[in-house]
Amino acid sequence: MNHLDPVRFARPILTTGGLLLLAAACSSSGRGAGAPTDAGLGPLLGGHIGPAVASSPAGGSGPSRFVPPLLGIFEQGAAMAIATDLDAFYRSPASDGYERAIDRVIAGLYGAGFGAEDGFELQVLSNSMSEPAWTPISAEINVLGMRGGDIVARVPLAGFTDPADEFRLLIAEGAPSCSVQGAAVFRLEDVIPGAILVTDQSVRSVEQEAVKRGASAIVSWFQLPYCDDPTGQERQIEAIFQGSVRPGATIPSFYVSPRIADIMEVGSKQGSTFELVARVRREVRPLRTAVASIRGAERPNESVYVVSAVSGAGANDNAAGAAGILEGARALKRLIASGQIERPRRTIHFVFGKEAEAGGTALDEKADTPVAAIVADMIGASYEKTGAICLLERGWDPAAIVSLPPDAHTPWGAGSVAEEDILPNGLSIVLREALVDVGLAIADESGPPWSTREHPWEGGSDHDTFLGRGIAAALVWHFTDFAYSTSLDRMDLVDAEELRRTSVAILAAAAAVADARPGDLNRYMASLAIERDLRLKASTAEGAPSGLREIWVDWFAGTEAWLRALTAGKALPEFEGLRALDSISTSADR
Incomplete structure (x- = not known):
């Protein structure tokens, strides 16, 4: 500015x-005023900016098994009503506004049967805070x-x-x-x-x-x-x-x-x-975190986390995120109860609480084995009003250290990660397919095109907690939003259809990981091959750091093993991190 x-x-x-x-x-x-312009925002063409994915076979594979029923049952009016309720409060952690907001979330979950029906659990965790609310x-x-x-x-x-x-x-x-x-x-x-x-x-x-x-x-x-x-x-x-x-x-x-x-x-x-x-x-009071769980049918002690923040003072950040995931959890439960989909093999935990802490609180409480985590932060911004589009922030992969085209960081900026902490996993493959599948389904509805993009890890939300504990994690968010973290972030900048699409993509990916089946593997392998070809070509192009190709080769080998174990219903492989990147110069970062 x-x-x-x-x-x-x-x-x-x-x-x-x-x-x-x-x-x-x-x-x-x-102050703060730029040169006046009538240019406005150009139209979005639709599609995903990032590696392509393989087509879904007839009958669906991975997230495409869940996208159509979720789009059909997700009540965007209900999600917007919840977001409006939450946005009425300044939700500083454990404050009066936070307490009323978390009560609204708990009531919405309990009213849908969480905590009242077998296999659908609801737990409210309380932790002391270092400062009064x-x-x-x-x-x-x-x-x-x-x-x-x-x-x-x-x-x-x-x-x-x-x-x-x-x-x-x-x-x-x-x-x-x-x-x-x-x-x-x-x-x-x-x-x-x-x-x-x-x-x-x-x-x-x-x-x-x-x-x-x-x-x-x-x-x-x-x-x-x-x-x-x-x-x-x-x-x-x-x-x-x-x-x-x-x-x-x-x-x-x-x-x-x-x-x-x-x-x-x-x-x-x-x-x-x-x-x-x-x-x-x-006032001295505990900080509450709500966790709703869909208990897995075959491997209930393995779990997928879907995390959203109730804290904050904005509509997109993050009343809409909490509302979208709350309605998404209820939609997934309705599909299971009606027999439209089967109960997933693994457990899904839906976490609502303080940003950057709720995920860790739930992890500390649950005694199961976490498989993956998807964090929903700022998922309903209107492109026409804010300029923000839906983004997939991948977890720690080699691009978090050395990014090459087609990757590009957002204005948030690159984070810092130690190479030995990078553990291969296929979560970004599943999420990428989910974003594309929702976009294709929207096109079938003759709706306006959906534009999404992805970028390397940058950090700043609950996904960092999971990544730091060696768990596959990614963030879905909207950026660059000019109203982010300001008083302008209110419900008039939230788009109901954008909230529906993004929530469904997150829920479909979570369900695909929790209910991964052998029949999902072929598409995952084909999508992985597309990305492998893209990354290896970029890492051997003129100007790319020497040694980067070998790091990506290791990453893809580990990711393939992760996806094979996931879809086979086996324990995920344990990795010790990728080979040292000491020989790689990051001066070629673009």
């Missing part, structure tokens, strides 16, 4: 008793009109009293209650005791120095580099970042949009001071 000069007002600023009436005076230029109650930022040291007028600039309000992210997560008045400064080096620091840096990055200099509060208009409206409407100038403070921080801390920061700077130049008020509640 472009950081421009403070906003130039489109019309004169009115005054009352010397107080600027700033709230309605801001135009759509200024934090619930934001209200906040406000006011412009003060002063005369002779007295407040003669108070004009609201932003505020909320309802957890569903558009300004609910004003208080940085974990920040204290406060009532602060003072003048604003806009550079850290200008802070004097009692000043309110307004900055484009994150609260965490300036907090310690601001406290040392005597700041009374921090107001940040920080935005992530990809918070740039792809439609040209410049909606990012209204975006408030979802930020937090360090544990134990005591300085009042707020986040605002670039527009509000502009208003504060213009007002400050004309002599206005500001008032920051926040009310939060802290």
